[in-house]
Amino acid sequence: MMLAALRVELAKVFSKWRTFIGFIAVGLLIPIIVLAMGKEGNQYFSFATQALSQTFDFKGNLMNGYTVAYIVFGALYIHIPFLVTLVSGDILAGEATSGTYRLIFTRPVKRSTIVTAKYIASMLYVNMMIVWMAILAMVLGVAFLGTGEIVVIRSQITIIAEHDALWRFVLAYSFSALSMMTVASIAFLCSSLVENSIGPIMTTMAIIIVFTIISAIDLPMFDVIRPMLFTNHMTGWKLLFDDPVPWPRVFTSASVLVGHMVVCFVAAQIIMQRKDILT
Amino acid sequence: MNVIELRGLQKHYGTFRAVDGLDLTVRQGDVYGFLGPNGAGKSTTIRMMMSLIRPTSGSITVFGESLHHHREKILRRIGAIVERPDFYNYLSAFKNLELVGRLSGADVSRANIMRVLGMVSLDERAMSKVKTYSHGMKQRLGIAQALLHNPDLIVLDEPTTGLDPQGMKDIRDLILALSADHKKTILLSSHILPEVELTANRMVIINKGKAVVEGMVNDLLNAGKMKVTIETDESASVRTALASTPWVGRITGVTEHAVIMQLDRAEIADVIQHLTAASIHIHSVVPVRSLEDYFLSLTSEAV
Numbered sequence: 093m094m095l096a097a098l099r100v101e102l103a104k105v106f107s108k109w110r111t112f113i114g115f116i117a118v119g120l121l122i123p124i125i126v127l128a129m130g131k132e133g134n135q136y137f138s139f140a141t142q143a144l145s146q147t148f149d150f151k152g153n154l155m156n157g158y159t160v161a162y163i164v165f166g167a168l169y170i171h172i173p174f175l176v177t178l179v180s181g182d183i184l185a186g187e188a189t190s191g192t193y194r195l196i197f198t199r200p201v202k203r204s205t206i207v208t209a210k211y212i213a214s215m216l217y218v219n220m221m222i223v224w225m226a227i228l229a230m231v232l233g234v235a236f237l238g239t240g241e242i243v244v245i246r247s248q249i250t251i252i253a254e255h256d257a258l259w260r261f262v263l264a265y266s267f268s269a270l271s272m273m274t275v276a277s278i279a280f281l282c283s284s285l286v287e288n289s290i291g292p293i294m295t296t297m298a299i300i301i302v303f304t305i306i307s308a309i310d311l312p313m314f315d316v317i318r319p320m321l322f323t324n325h326m327t328g329w330k331l332l333f334d335d336p337v338p339w340p341r342v343f344t345s346a347s348v349l350v351g352h353m354v355v356c357f358v359a360a361q362i363i364m365q366r367k368d369i370l371t
Numbered sequence: 372m373n374v375i376e377l378r379g380l381q382k383h384y385g386t387f388r389a390v391d392g393l394d395l396t397v398r399q400g401d402v403y404g405f406l407g408p409n410g411a412g413k414s415t416t417i418r419m420m421m422s423l424i425r426p427t428s429g430s431i432t433v434f435g436e437s438l439h440h441h442r443e444k445i446l447r448r449i450g451a452i453v454e455r456p457d458f459y460n461y462l463s464a465f466k467n468l469e470l471v472g473r474l475s476g477a478d479v480s481r482a483n484i485m486r487v488l489g490m491v492s493l494d495e496r497a498m499s500k501v502k503t504y505s506h507g508m509k510q511r512l513g514i515a516q517a518l519l520h521n522p523d524l525i526v527l528d529e530p531t532t533g534l535d536p537q538g539m540k541d542i543r544d545l546i547l548a549l550s551a552d553h554k555k556t557i558l559l560s561s562h563i564l565p566e567v568e569l570t571a572n573r574m575v576i577i578n579k580g581k582a583v584v585e586g587m588v589n590d591l592l593n594a595g596k597m598k599v600t601i602e603t604d605e606s607a608s609v610r611t612a613l614a615s616t617p618w619v620g621r622i623t624g625v626t627e628h629a630v631i632m633q634l635d636r637a638e639i640a641d642v643i644q645h646l647t648a649a650s651i652h653i654h655s656v657v658p659v660r661s662l663e664d665y666f667l668s669l670t671s672e673a674v
Binding site for chain 1 (some may be wrong): 418421422425443445446447449453454457459460461462466470471475
């Protein structure tokens with residue numbers, strides 16, 4: 093029955109116009125960024141490295157497809173959660189809004205099965221979005237700008253060899269999928285609590301903003317909770333471009349994110365099991 | 372065999388008792404009228420029967436098994452419209468039925484879906500998105516989704532709300548056909564009283580979450596007095612003709628061409644015979660007591 097429920101949920105998700113907003117937005121943005129980087133990327137790169145220009149001499153195809161893919165990833169990563177919540181925030185609350193809880197919860201299928209199918213459907217959507225983003229950034233970047241070393245400019249500059257890049261991207265995109273699934277899980281939990289789609293979307297974004305601010309403010313009173321905030325771990329994908337990769341930190345961040353997902357999913361299941369359908 | 376048995380069913384929202392110790396029995400083959408004014412607890416009861424909301428207390432037994440313990444098994448045999456028919460408006464009627472059919476374990480072949488849509492005269496609009504449907508069409512689609520998996524019990528909550536007279540008749544005819552030809556048991560919730568009068572064989576009237584009266588529709592209708600209008604051009608003579616009988620006290624109104632009386636059903640023939648013997652020419656006798664009168668008298672007594 094789970095497969096039938098999942099099939100039904102996927103059919104509904106991919107019949108809605110809002111599902112494709114994210115794909116279209118990413119599909120428009122990435123080619124523009126890649127083309128712009130190809131045209132004026134060296135200026136961007138010179139600006140970013142100007143403090144080092146008198147000490148180091150950068151040579152080679154540094155503004156290549158890999159570097160652009162890294163930059164694109166970092167830039168869009170902040171905005172993807174908005175797109176993710178469009179589907180996850182709607183997947184339960186949307187049924188309440190349209191009155192179709194009555195249609196699906198009077199079927200001979202356990203509520204937990206339907207809720208699980210909805211959760212899986214929203215997670216598949218998130219992963220498809222990340223894969224779409226990865227394919228566009230990597231394929232377009234490499235096609236227009238070729239391959240080369242990745243120049244990672246953060247508090248320090250790390251140059252990653254060309255042959256060492258691909259596996260890092262695969263893991264970074266996988267980690268980012270985990271981060272976005274966490275955001276989607278929070279939206280899913282919010283969606284189980286209310287009966288309109290806007291509430292979960294706004295609430296999830298508010299949670300991300302508040303937690304990000306708490307993560308960023310370096311006050312002792314936040315030290316206790318900061319390691320538990322998912323926003324503190326969402327940028328863990330960047331660790332995969334450190335050399336060497338700090339694996340314990342990567343695993344810790346991944347564990348915190350998975351923990352959030354599990355808690356959100358279980359809480360949503362309990363809420364939906366106990367919920368009286370009055371809409 | 373009892374198809375539905377509700378015993379001591381209660382649903383409380385804080386101090387408000389939406390359903391308050393309701394007992395109800397629907398037998399196999401019944402078209403069972405479930406009557407009550409708005410807010411009487413009909414939809415809350417149906418929502419509990421369809422496991423959309425959890426009872427505060429009491430038991431729901433369907434097909435001899437506890438709904439609490441055998442939910443999926445029971446729901447496989449029930450088709451229902453719960454209140455207004457809502458669908459995925461961005462999908463076609465066909466796609467809506469295909470999706471809910473998959474969840475019901477129904478035959479979702481094109482032939483079966485089109486057959487069911489044909490039963491409610493929607494086959495020609497099968498591929499139109501539901502958002503283009505009128506309320507009446509959505510109501511008919513609601514019936515189609517209730518029938519798709521060929522259930523033994525059909526629960527229809529206000530199925531003719533918002534339909535035009537022809538649409539109401541079509542639904543009534545469909546209910547009668549489902550009962551007579553397909554041997555379905557039907558629970559018909561309604562506040563449109565003639566609808567129940569014309570389709571149901573048994574009924575319950577509830578008010579404030581409690582059953583006021585339950586029984587055979589005919590028995591309930593035949594019990595008590597009804598308003599009878601006797602049309603005649605000699606209305607002034609009627610009182611004289613009935614002067615020596617106890618029926619004279621039952622005259623409640625006299626107009627130029629009609630006399631209105633309150634009579635038991637069994638008395639009507641005797642009154643007509645008496646007036647005819649007194650050479651009073653009668654054009655027609657119209658018993659005008661409807662279920663509505665009965666319903667209103669019962670619920671007002673219960674208030």
